[in-house]
Amino acid sequence: MSRHAFEERFFRIARWVSIVFFVCLTGFPLLVMLGLSFRPVSSLLNEPGRLLPRLSEIDLGGYTRILSGREDGGFGFAGFIGNSAYIAGVTAVLSLTFGIFAAYAAARLRYRGASFVNASILMVYLFPPLVFAVPLFVMFTRLGMRPSFTAVIIIYFAYTLPLALYMLRNYFSSVPVDIEEAARIDGASRLGVIRHVIVPLSAPAIATVGIYVFMSAWDEFLFALLFLVEDRDSWTVALGINQLEANVGTPTTVLMAGCVVITIPVVVAFSLAQRFLTEGLTSGSVKD
Template structure:
């Protein structure tokens, strides 16, 4: 048996996974336990490489080996290899031994699993181009998984954990995100309690909810008839409207800010929630109308014709036939508009001066000063994020279906 491309790949893949997982488990260990570590990356790469090669050999020796047993064989070897080095994370094993051992097992398990997933079904020696590309793609997909998960999770993790810390401990060790349960419930949620009691976050939350819900209601009230007219009724300019309505969405908000600021100042609408309730729907109606008309078009018009034949008026048809049929689309549009209104920053920032009127976006910005500790800022960010994320996760399938429906052809 000759030493071939698959063997080389197995060694390289093992080395990369060993390194990647060592860095990640090292950092996670650091964040969770507060222990200062500097992982032995070289050793991890070496062990991973050996592990990759051994996995390949074990797999070829036993014809019916499953992925799991292969990975298990790896795991034992890998733990053994690292334990020999004594200090796998570059810190004395005596400190936080339990954490270190768990991290070690996790590292070995993840490395073994990744190698197993990449190399499953491969035999030592050389392989054809097809098989080699498949191997490469599996490997890259695995890396991409890790990469995307980290870049998405890390900022949110830092945001959440910072809000539980105190200024001193943050400055002392910015890598220590271990939660100190010794300070009790009150100590842990001190920032949140202060935001709600001293920084008016209760009223910010109510204002934001009020503005967002009203924006959704107003937008739907305007967009449903408009979308129906564009989708179903024949009138001069229909084709032009259905094409060009989205162009409104291309107008930059920053161009509108100066005139609206000037005019609303004169009319006394600037420093008021009414002002926001005029501007927000105006920016969301075009996109809502566009999404809805795409959906209305897809409904079978025979149903509506039947309703018309049976004596319903147009408005009756819309209320009794079209609306019930398009509930999923309405839900997705409502959710999308809600998200836009909840997250809107520019107009809230420019328009609102009074503390009682602040929305969350405006309120969190006001926390961004050197006088307010940063855990308060992050607690504010968490308060602004949690409701919209919760609602999003609740209705996710509607949103995903609705957002992409208009633009994708089968």
């Protein structure tokens, strides 16, 4: 067999083997999570090698126990979901509002220092988060803002704003300038242009960036741990899963139900935003 024919055959097979491998690599943990969330914990201990639950033992008890309040014998996860939704929602609104303003300036306006601003937007992400975490912890402790949602929201806002700015700026630059100039000639102010031209034309991008910011705040762990851990009523979902496992002794299958619950919004949001998100993130890197 020639090298050519050998390679043809080898890579045709290798390709399918690889695809199956990657499907297993990513799908298997997902199946474990889903499977366990529907089983009672006794079933897990009896049959640890079973991937999917038997039809007869399917049990929604994990979901009701994790979600219901502590006074009803549950673990109060509904409260954590409320906390996380509030924190992530406020963060997204703040980040988008100020991100839109700044991105418009960065994409369209001429001013001294523009190249510096553009070059340093993403610099924040190169610093170790712990370099900010220590002084912020000292500062907010001193101000008596621990535990407090405000402290966490402020930090998330500052930390998600640069990426929001960067992604929005890339999109705003692609909106044709002609439309804007037409609106200006018709007497619109610059703010009017942002409100009535840029924002409506970029609605999908803005929604996507909003979802992205929401998801990062929903998922964040380090700052939640530093600022909210003392007060169980202020736990976010991420903190909730970790603390319930580490300190409260919650049955594994019940916690799995919690994991499924916090994953669902992320999956929904991501499938809504996926197209733009992958394109928006990678578009700059494809051009040489």
